[in-house]
Amino acid sequence: MTTTTTPRSTRRARGALCLLAAALLVAGCTGDDAPEPTASGSGSTPTPGATATELEGPTVADVEAMAGEQVGATEPMKVVEGEIPDTGDGTFAAQAGVVAVEAGASSTRLVVTLRTTSGAEEMVPLDALNEWSPLTMDVRDLSVTDPVAQTVLLPYLGLAEGKTPPDGTFCLCSASPKTLDGDWVTLYATLPPLDPATTTVSVDVPGFPTVTEVPVTRS
Amino acid sequence: MRRTWLVAATVLASLTLGATQAAAEGAPAAPELPVAGTFTYPHFGKASGVRVVGAVHAVRRVPGATAVYYSVGTASASGAPLRTNVAFQPGMHPYKIGQAAAVTVTDPVGLTAYRPLIVEGSGGLVSDTTKLTADPGRLVVVYAMLPELPASTTTVDVQLEWGVSVTNVPVEDGALEPAVDSDLVALGDGWPALPPADVVASANPARSTFALMSRVADTEEATTTEETAEEVSVNLAADFFFASGEWTLSAKGKAKVGALGKTIAERGATTVKVTGHTDSVPDERIGNDELSKRRAQTVADLITATVPGVTITVDGRGQSEPVASNGTDAGKAKNRRVTVDYEVAK
Numbered sequence: 001m002t003t004t005t006t007p008r009s010t011r012r013a014r015g016a017l018c019l020l021a022a023a024l025l026v027a028g029c030t031g032d033d034a035p036e037p038t039a040s041g042s043g044s045t046p047t048p049g050a051t052a053t054e055l056e057g058p059t060v061a062d063v064e065a066m067a068g069e070q071v072g073a074t075e076p077m078k079v080v081e082g083e084i085p086d087t088g089d090g091t092f093a094a095q096a097g098v099v100a101v102e103a104g105a106s107s108t109r110l111v112v113t114l115r116t117t118s119g120a121e122e123m124v125p126l127d128a129l130n131e132w133s134p135l136t137m138d139v140r141d142l143s144v145t146d147p148v149a150q151t152v153l154l155p156y157l158g159l160a161e162g163k164t165p166p167d168g169t170f171c172l173c174s175a176s177p178k179t180l181d182g183d184w185v186t187l188y189a190t191l192p193p194l195d196p197a198t199t200t201v202s203v204d205v206p207g208f209p210t211v212t213e214v215p216v217t218r219s
Numbered sequence: 220m221r222r223t224w225l226v227a228a229t230v231l232a233s234l235t236l237g238a239t240q241a242a243a244e245g246a247p248a249a250p251e252l253p254v255a256g257t258f259t260y261p262h263f264g265k266a267s268g269v270r271v272v273g274a275v276h277a278v279r280r281v282p283g284a285t286a287v288y289y290s291v292g293t294a295s296a297s298g299a300p301l302r303t304n305v306a307f308q309p310g311m312h313p314y315k316i317g318q319a320a321a322v323t324v325t326d327p328v329g330l331t332a333y334r335p336l337i338v339e340g341s342g343g344l345v346s347d348t349t350k351l352t353a354d355p356g357r358l359v360v361v362y363a364m365l366p367e368l369p370a371s372t373t374t375v376d377v378q379l380e381w382g383v384s385v386t387n388v389p390v391e392d393g394a395l396e397p398a399v400d401s402d403l404v405a406l407g408d409g410w411p412a413l414p415p416a417d418v419v420a421s422a423n424p425a426r427s428t429f430a431l432m433s434r435v436a437d438t439e440e441a442t443t444t445e446e447t448a449e450e451v452s453v454n455l456a457a458d459f460f461f462a463s464g465e466w467t468l469s470a471k472g473k474a475k476v477g478a479l480g481k482t483i484a485e486r487g488a489t490t491v492k493v494t495g496h497t498d499s500v501p502d503e504r505i506g507n508d509e510l511s512k513r514r515a516q517t518v519a520d521l522i523t524a525t526v527p528g529v530t531i532t533v534d535g536r537g538q539s540e541p542v543a544s545n546g547t548d549a550g551k552a553k554n555r556r557v558t559v560d561y562e563v564a565k
Contacts, residue, residue, distance in 0.1 A: 157432045
C-alpha cells in the first residue's frame with residue numbers, strides 16, 4: 001500500500017463541520033464519536049504526481065458523519081413493526097423505519113431502513129419487497145403516497161430497448177437485502193416528483209403498516 | 220486552519236445546499252472538494268457485511284461523454300480494508316470483472332437513463348478496481364464515463380452499487396482537476412484522469428442509453444400509469460371498473476375513463492390501443508377472450524366519445540398474458556385488467 005502524505009487536521013475539520021452544521025441548522029454532527037483516522041492510512045494504487053497537488057478534504061469519518069446526518073444518523077424518524085416472510089412458510093418479526101423523503105423538482109429520494117426485531121440474522125426472500133418480479137432482485141414495491149396529488153409513487157424503472165416490463169428492467173432502487181439482523185440496513189429508491197405543495201407523505205414497505213405523516217424535506 | 224475551514228465550508232455547502240463553490244470571501248484559492256451526496260450499504264447486501272460508505276462528488280460534461288466521480292471506503296470502525304469485492308458489485312456483461320460499472324445516471328425530466336459507455340472487447344469506460352486496496356478509514360475516488368447528457372439537463376440522479384442513490388446532482392462543465400493518471404485515487408490526492416477522446420468516441424452511446432419509466436398509481440388502486448418519454452400505458456384494474464363477469468362500466472369507472480380520455484386529448488395522442496385481459500378462471504357465459512374484448516371495447520367507446528378524432532384499436536387477450544401468478548387471489552386480481560396505451564406527441 002502506498003502512503004498518503006497529506007496532513008489532515010481531522011479533529012479541527014470535524015469541529016469546523018460541527019460549527020458550520022450548527023450555523024446551517026443541520027443537527028446531529030457526530031464527529032466527536034468517530035475514531036481518529038491515522039495519518040499513514042493508505043490510499044489506493046499508486047497515484048503518480050499526487051503529492052504536489054494534494055487537496056485537503058473530509059476523511060471517510062467525515063463523510064460517514066455526513067452520511068449519518070443526511071440520513072438522520074441512520075436512525076429513522078419513524079419506525080413501525082411488521083413481518084417479513086422467511087425462506088420457508090413462516091415470517092420473522094422486523095422493524096421498518098423511514099429515514100428521509102427528499103423532494104426534488106424532478107424526483108424524490110426515499111430512504112428507509114430495516115432490521116430484525118430479535119437482532120438475529122435472517123434471510124430475506126427475493127419476493128419480500130418485490131412481489132411480482134422477484135428475479136429482478138430489487139425493492140421496487142416500496143412506495144410513497146402523496147396526499148395532495150392523491151397519487152402513489154413507485155420507483156422509476158429503466159427499460160432496455162425492445163423489452164417490456166418487468167423483463168429487462170432495472171429499478172432505481174436498492175438491491176434486495178440478502179439478510180437482515182439487529183443493525184439497520186439502509187434502502188434507497190428514486191421516485192417521481194411530489195406535488196410542490198406536499199409537506200408530508202405516507203410510506204409503504206411491504207409487510208409493514210403504512211408509515212403516515214412523514215415530513216418531506218426539500219432541496 | 221483557514222484552508223481547513225474553507226474545505227469544510229465547501230463540503231457542507233455542497234452537501235446541504237447543493238452548491239460546489241466555497242463561500243469564504245477573501246480566502247486563498249484552494250482546490251474544491253465537492254460532495255453532492257453520501258450513501259452507505261453493507262457488503263453484498265448482507266446485514267452482517269462490512270459497511271461501505273461513500274460520496275458522489277460530481278457529474279461533469281466532458282467532450283463526448285459525461286463523467287461521474289464518486290468515492291467509496293470502509294469505515295474506520297469496521298477494521299476491514301477496502302477491497303474491490305467489498306465495495307463493488309460483480310461486473311455484468313458486457314462490463315468486465317472488477318470494473319466499477321454499476322453506475323446509472325438518470326434524467327427524470329427527459330425520462331432517460333444512462334449507463335457506462337462500452338468499448339468492444341474492453342468493457343466499460345470506468346475505473347478498473349481489480350487492484351483496489353485501502354486501509355479502513357480511507358476513501359478512494361473512481362470514475363465512470365456515460366453518454367453525453369442533453370444540453371438542457373441541469374441536474375441528474377445517480378445510482379451506484381447495490382442501488383444506493385444520490386439525487387439532484389448538478390451537472391457542471393469540465394473534468395475535475397487536478398487529474399491523476401490512475402483509475403483509483405485516494406480522496407484528497409486529486410481525481411482519476413479520464414480516458415482520451417478517441418477512446419470515448421469509439422463507444423456507441425445508444426448502447427448505454429435506456430428509457431426511464433415513471434410509475435404512478437392513484438390512491439384508489441384503480442389505475443397505474445407507466446410513462447416513458449415516448450409512450451404512456453395506463454393499467455385499469457378491472458375490479459374497480461367492472462362487476463365480476465360484466466363489461467358495463469361502473470359509475471366511478473366511467474368517471475375515471477372519462478378523465479383518461481381528456482388526458483389523452485390534452486397530450487395530443489392520435490392513436491390509442493385498448494387491450495383487455497382476464498385471470499385464468501373461465502367465464503362460463505361468454506368465455507375469457509370475449510369478456511376481455513368486450514371490456515376493452517367499452518373503455519374504447521367512452522374514450523372515443525371523449526376524444527372524437529382519435530383512432531382506437533381494440534383487442535381482447537383473455538388469460539393468455541398474465542402479469543402475475545393466477546395461484547393467488549392477489550395475482551388473479553392483478554391479471555384482471557384493461558390497458559390503454561398511447562404515444563405521447565413530441
